[in-house]
Amino acid sequence: MIELYHSPTPNGQKVAIMLEECGLAYKVHPIDITRGDQFDPAFLKISPNNKIPAIVDTDGPGGEPISVFESGAILMYLGRKTGKLYPQDERRRVEVEQWLMWQVGGLGPMAGQAHHFRGYAPEKIEYAIERYTNEVNRLYEVMDDRLADRDYLAGDYSIADIACVGWIRSHEKQGQDLEEFPSLKAWYERMLARSAVARGLELGRDDSQGDRIAQDPDVRKVLFGQRARHHGKNV
Structure with a gap:
């Protein structure tokens, strides 16, 4: 099972499409980036750069769970895992x-x-x-x-x-x-x-997200106003 930490952005859509194309079973954990879910300590253990997407493969190498962050790395990992859409030659x-x-x-x-x-x-x-x-x-x-x-x-x-x-x-x-x-x-x-591309693009679709970012200064601060975080506080 793939645990998918997802928000409907172009980077999030990459992994959703790949999972659909490969036919892998997955469970979605929505990450609302406009509310700051990406800074939750539990999520940071999986994605230390506080970005989506990220995955946890509960059946990773050797049958042990593995977490992967960065969309490109996830695509390559899933390609190697399934042997699909990432040639071996x-x-x-x-x-x-x-x-x-x-x-x-x-x-x-x-x-x-x-x-x-x-x-x-x-x-x-x-x-x-x-x-x-x-x-x-x-x-x-x-x-x-x-x-x-x-x-x-x-x-x-x-x-x-x-x-x-x-x-x-x-x-x-x-x-x-x-x-x-x-x-x-x-x-x-x-x-x-x-069809898999269409499903991946629609996963978690939120047409209001762009308007919230454009109109709400608090949302923009969450997304664009971050600095280094020391002891849980911005400096």
């Missing part, structure tokens, strides 16, 4: 891993910053908006070029595609128009047509 695995790392280190952080400065920052900082919107636009073009002659990022459908789809789903909030990227748009439509 080294050349094919490298193809998957480099696009997974591209998402983890590039697409996700840049899209997140574009979303933040366009929708959540208390004041409009034009330089930041332009900087991150343009960088996301560049990354979309990289993805569009890659998909011009193949259906999926690494050739076959894989965890690399699963890692990206939630971020592309938020393209409008990042200031992007998919009509400018026809190959990316076609890939996105193929992804949405997969």
